[in-house]
Amino acid sequence: MNGNRFGRLFQVTTFGESHGEAMGCTISGCPAGLELSEEDIQEDLDRRKPGQSMITTSRGEPDDVSIKSGIQDGYTTGTPIGLVIQNKDARSGKYEPFITAPRPSHGDFTYSAKFGTRNWGGGGRSSARETVNWVAAGAIAKKLLAREGIELKAHVNQIGDVEAPDVSFEEIKEYSEENDVRCAHPETAAEMQELIEEYQEEGDSIGGSIYFEAQGVPVGLGAPRFDSLSARLGQAMMAVPATTAFEFGLGREAREWTGKERNDDWEFDEEGNPTPVENDHGGIQGGISSGEPIYGEVTLHAPTSIPKSQQTADWETGELKEEKVIGRHDPVLPPRGVPVVEAMLALTLVDFMLLSGRLNPDRVDDQPGEYDTDYHPSNPQNE
Amino acid sequence: MNGNRFGRLFQVTTFGESHGEAMGCTISGCPAGLELSEEDIQEDLDRRKPGQSMITTSRGEPDDVSIKSGIQDGYTTGTPIGLVIQNKDARSGKYEPFITAPRPSHGDFTYSAKFGTRNWGGGGRSSARETVNWVAAGAIAKKLLAREGIELKAHVNQIGDVEAPDVSFEEIKEYSEENDVRCAHPETAAEMQELIEEYQEEGDSIGGSIYFEAQGVPVGLGAPRFDSLSARLGQAMMAVPATTAFEFGLGREAREWTGKERNDDWEFDEEGNPTPVENDHGGIQGGISSGEPIYGEVTLHAPTSIPKSQQTADWETGELKEEKVIGRHDPVLPPRGVPVVEAMLALTLVDFMLLSGRLNPDRVDDQPGEYDTDYHPSNPQNE
Amino acid sequence: MNGNRFGRLFQVTTFGESHGEAMGCTISGCPAGLELSEEDIQEDLDRRKPGQSMITTSRGEPDDVSIKSGIQDGYTTGTPIGLVIQNKDARSGKYEPFITAPRPSHGDFTYSAKFGTRNWGGGGRSSARETVNWVAAGAIAKKLLAREGIELKAHVNQIGDVEAPDVSFEEIKEYSEENDVRCAHPETAAEMQELIEEYQEEGDSIGGSIYFEAQGVPVGLGAPRFDSLSARLGQAMMAVPATTAFEFGLGREAREWTGKERNDDWEFDEEGNPTPVENDHGGIQGGISSGEPIYGEVTLHAPTSIPKSQQTADWETGELKEEKVIGRHDPVLPPRGVPVVEAMLALTLVDFMLLSGRLNPDRVDDQPGEYDTDYHPSNPQNE
């Protein structure tokens, strides 16, 4: 409703601005009995962290997460998990030329017009820094999904006009983290890196896209029509900062395919259940997961904050002026966007796992309704 | 949550299956004092209606809407509006080969697997017949938006590999309803028609896409991050049956643009407010409407029900079989999808108009909080 | 949000006004595979029906329910259940003196002030006729709960100053439907009847209260803090028209008890699980069900529409006037309120059964996640 909450049963509620004191989120709906530590979360945060390579902003944020509640003796208690991440390297000085003049195509103008206030420090709430919360929550969702045999991964499949060839899920898992661009195809990754540095040097930035895939998703997730798996993925992915396009399966290309070409015939699997011969449908049929891998793509436009001179309109002076956005900004978004897209995918799937009753909302270890007062992960006697 | 409700403040709740007794929806959150008749709704229903041309299913449904509540003396009362549309031409016989075997790439299998039941009549709830409810609700949303100076329209911009050139909003309004394909570019419309008939003759179907645009949308709609205007449009459009891709602004192409190329410089408008020189951002900046036209595109895959022979797996007999989907089906979806896309756009926008306080949730005529006991549109004395 | 929806996973969305064409509701979130017929629903509707005795309004409404969707071959399909109930005996003539003057303590003024419109026919949406929808939806909830071994029942425990002695759950089930007042204590019922007729004769009305109890509720329902079982019961019961008080367990009396007196010691049950020695806590501890019977009480004020002369203020003429509310009204509410309170209790409990994973949201017959394509209650082959 207010933009800072995602999920129906697995709910993430966030706060924080780019140059505020801290970022944070509250996760509610995580079942009890999940072993969870700050390290589990930190791993993904480090993948999203600024300053991790030459092609990311140089802002130095350790992004250390602190768990404030919801855990006892290393296990979730089923009650809300409060997370806080301090902002340590906020420097607003650089933004002064833009305090009374909006940066081109940034959220500056729309936020100021909406709220009548200029949260000028690094774009305040409109900054992609917010996604640190998503990645933290997503790491918990991933841990829950892994228990259910659901695995997911993303990688950068295009930067500018440099496009990666199709790669397998195994290749994505094996290679995507081995280069700064997070492209699972090493040769293409090198080309992308070159292209990015080129634009970076001339003070410009470039767009790109991310391919995502989830395997092991059970049949039956999704509540057509308005809450279909594709509709909720659409919301999740279009919420990712700078996203201008979302697709799954054949996506935009599907419009050039005939029904006969795109339809996937049925055969039987080992257990004798119907299973599609191919997966042109991208793992979703009639808005519900089919049991096949779910795959799709998210397009992120080029970062709007660039050191190149651009025209802006100063509402204090009433004058037009040419300004450069000095500061520490990414020349390209997909490399750091990979863990963000994975997080939104995980948050969407875990929510449907709970909504479909496939995950016990109270605790991960037992059947719903059963309870066992002997079982106490947080009971000192157990140690 | 359960898939049959859309909207936060302007809520549409639907029911109905393809071959059930009736379709229907309840609209709550529509302010009082809006003049509304069944005719207002019927107009859009007729645009979506089956059997309207040679390139739509021949199922004969008048789709007459009946308003059951929420109106008195021709004005909305601010209370829920109940709509019912009878199903008059349901014939299920044709589906029998597929009662125990799923149609390829249709929702048959996933629905049966999820609910453990085979709602075999015309696909039951998974049928696009459901969208009759969306269009009915959307017609009310459009009327509310028109009062606020918001106009919206869609047209078919591609079928198969036949793509329409860019057209203006005025052209869309003028030409899109003048041909069966609903493409605002007459020459292209003719080509599309030809292509569709070709596939239709050989018992196949074809995909396509719809371009939409909204003008007059005020600055400030959207609640970043998860409820940004783009995120909620993403959910709305990805819920449209057969949709595989959604984009706004430059969409997927944005990945090949640099920041300098895509960024829209600022100038001043007549009132001296900052306004972007161009609209490559598609009317949304930082997830919030910028005051510029909002435009985007939705891709619909080819209809899955085709008379061509396809392989399916019969779970009763445990045997594979070749079957044709006999019945009355559309050879292409965008022409009838146009009013559906418009409806989802209207429902999304009117919801944000209420959420942002730009529309008075109690009644359309006054300022929030003011009340005037003299004003009674439904008072017989007024007649 | 808009007042016509109840429930989070088991959602009821209603429409209809007292003198409109029809009442109706859509139930979404009801699992597939539940055997359901109109008769199942009708039974409870008949208990709420007007004109059923001398101490109810004489308005003659058969209240026949018609199921429009969500059922195939006698079983729920897991998709939304659309219900419609026609209004057959609406006569608005009697209300004319109150078209421009509000009835004392009725919703006339607040509705007109809020919506700027006078839905004068029988109070429109503010009429308790709306509860016909709740009872219809509640009947489905009761059927689901019965499968889980949850039984619930209410009866009238006080009218005016005539109070019934405590009765057992078995007595409530056995006797409450045997008299027009719906009091499970026959002697008291007779006194109540007398008292009601007395007030009825002198053109006045009287208040009363309803006791409710649910047995077989499993341990663990409720999501403290804001969604505790007691909080959601509070919302549900305070929504019942004319309710001015809600309590559970010792209720208001608890303020005079000490901790030692009220606390229920623990012992072991047969299975060796802790179980409270008494049930002064009313089946809810820390906002979560304890496994003990849940009991409480709802107070309904006297009907506001009475034939006695009262002063009102005419906003057209600007004059005060003395008017009697002619029409067909109940002299007392609890007797017809019993099925309404039961419905709200059932709707609240079934929602928590789904939220806690104790009820499979997809289908009633299987474990979540398991699916079995052989099972098709709606498959003609089964017949």
Add this chain to the structure above:
Amino acid sequence: MNGNRFGRLFQVTTFGESHGEAMGCTISGCPAGLELSEEDIQEDLDRRKPGQSMITTSRGEPDDVSIKSGIQDGYTTGTPIGLVIQNKDARSGKYEPFITAPRPSHGDFTYSAKFGTRNWGGGGRSSARETVNWVAAGAIAKKLLAREGIELKAHVNQIGDVEAPDVSFEEIKEYSEENDVRCAHPETAAEMQELIEEYQEEGDSIGGSIYFEAQGVPVGLGAPRFDSLSARLGQAMMAVPATTAFEFGLGREAREWTGKERNDDWEFDEEGNPTPVENDHGGIQGGISSGEPIYGEVTLHAPTSIPKSQQTADWETGELKEEKVIGRHDPVLPPRGVPVVEAMLALTLVDFMLLSGRLNPDRVDDQPGEYDTDYHPSNPQNE
């Protein structure tokens, strides 16, 4: 849904356990431009604080609130407000006898049974310590309401069998904070204090109730039926820890009143609008605010944690045992419950002010839809 969120447009999301590292909440939906400091919040926190008098727990918590986001240069920015309150004086040792045996009538058993985990430290999430979050959020709500001319206040009207006479709203404001019991009638307050100390000395505790009142509430708040003002107040108040009863207006007593007695006749106010002669309806008619003061009562049972010996069942040893709850506990709840009840009242009202469009969701200073890029409370140039 998960129990840690309250509100639809003004949303409070909380985390924290009694003996965890910190408590905290996120407020979203607070309009921009509200002057807000930690002091504004601290004032109410100090009224709820433990150790403030001899009749409260001796646990020493400063309850200092820290604002992490949503504020710039002393004004709200319209983005989520993150609050954190450290837990400084948690001592769990005392609870050890109850690690494997539930305290009578406490949430120990139900929480353990639901989550399969024993969050034994001070009752973990089930502790009333959670209400520190509610009071913090409520303080912000009160500030918003005050701008709209809405004032609210509560006081203790009964402890055990000591009942206070009726007092005026002015008396409540003047006297309720002048004694430790927070009863606005000094003589009665003294009696209550005596009674409490008596029970305290004998190691027992006692129940009581709180009267609340709100003035200046505009006509038209509330969305009948399920979201009526009374229904949402019912949820809000029944969520308060230890609450067993809620009522408004005549409450439970209404069942002994006739329609003629209870109905409030209409007259005209200065502006010539209809206004009720009396306020037996408690400021709510047909579920919508009438413009009259809203008043009601909440009953809180005696604290369950008492030093008196009680029987419990040890699920580890399988044995019954007699145990005293050693620790730092309140002998009575209403005195500290007063700010909690006020907070829930404020949160409920501010939510309806937003839902009814009476409060601009974007910013407090302007009309919805208007925007003024000159206005920047957070613009350094303004300083």
